[in-house]
Amino acid sequence: MKIGDENIEKIILESAKDLLFRYGVKGWNMDNLARESGMSKRTLYKIIGNKEDLLYKCHSDGLDKNTLLIKKYFKQDKDYCILLDGLSEEILKGIDEFIVASSKTIKTEYPRIEKMIKEKLKIHTKLYIDFYEKGKSQGFLKDNINSNIINNIMITLMKYNLFESKDKSAFESTIKEELDFLFMVIRK
Incomplete structure (x- = not known):
């Protein structure tokens, strides 16, 4: 995966919004988002930084x-x-x-x-x-x-x-x- 790829960022944002609708802001973590996005947590952090940035x-x-x-x-x-x-x-x-x-x-x-x-x-x-x-x-x-x-x-x-x-x-x-x-x- 390429860091900075807009399609990947879009997938991450959509997955994050989906988690937010289901669990609220505090009811999920980056492990959940990595699983939902289909990527490793390490890759996820390289792309978005942290939860607050996301x-x-x-x-x-x-x-x-x-x-x-x-x-x-x-x-x-x-x-x-x-x-x-x-x-x-x-x-x-x-x-x-x-x-x-x-x-x-x-x-x-x-x-x-x-x-x-x-x-x-x-x-x-x-x-x-x-x-x-x-x-x-x-x-x-x-x-x-x-x-x-x-x-x-x-x-x-x-x-x-x-x-x-x-x-x-x-x-x-x-x-x-x-x-x-x-x-x-x-x-x-």
């Missing part, structure tokens, strides 16, 4: 995918109001079961990962703030809204529901309703 990679890949989805969504040549109406649905597309299942444990057990995730989320913050500012300047959103505050409310709702939801479907049903309400309130 968990970060899983979260990081999810955030990168989400960033690309949101960038692509915002660049569409559609009416602003149509984009705003579909935004909650688009946000949910980028949140996979892994993020819902592991967010609470990552925050408490792996503060270094939480810190790195916060850094990556700064890109999201800029995208959303720019989107709200665009709507405000085009006259679709209320003049008195503060884009930073709207973004902070959105992030707070997301975090709260990630920590309180037992699974992705519970998260989705609650957050969609809340985000739709938020986006309706900021409209003119």
Whole structure:
């Protein structure tokens, strides 16, 4: 096996996510992952380093995918109001079961990962703030809204529901309703 092979890394990430769904963040170890991935533990460590690095990679890949989805969504040549109406649905597309299942444990057990995730989320913050500012300047959103505050409310709702939801479907049903309400309130 070649170290740095993207296909092998993908297999490892998928196996890790599968273990996370079944056992949670703490319920498995690298021996389990090596067995699940079909490789020796030594090879596994050469490819991914350690469990903390692997968990970060899983979260990081999810955030990168989400960033690309949101960038692509915002660049569409559609009416602003149509984009705003579909935004909650688009946000949910980028949140996979892994993020819902592991967010609470990552925050408490792996503060270094939480810190790195916060850094990556700064890109999201800029995208959303720019989107709200665009709507405000085009006259679709209320003049008195503060884009930073709207973004902070959105992030707070997301975090709260990630920590309180037992699974992705519970998260989705609650957050969609809340985000739709938020986006309706900021409209003119």
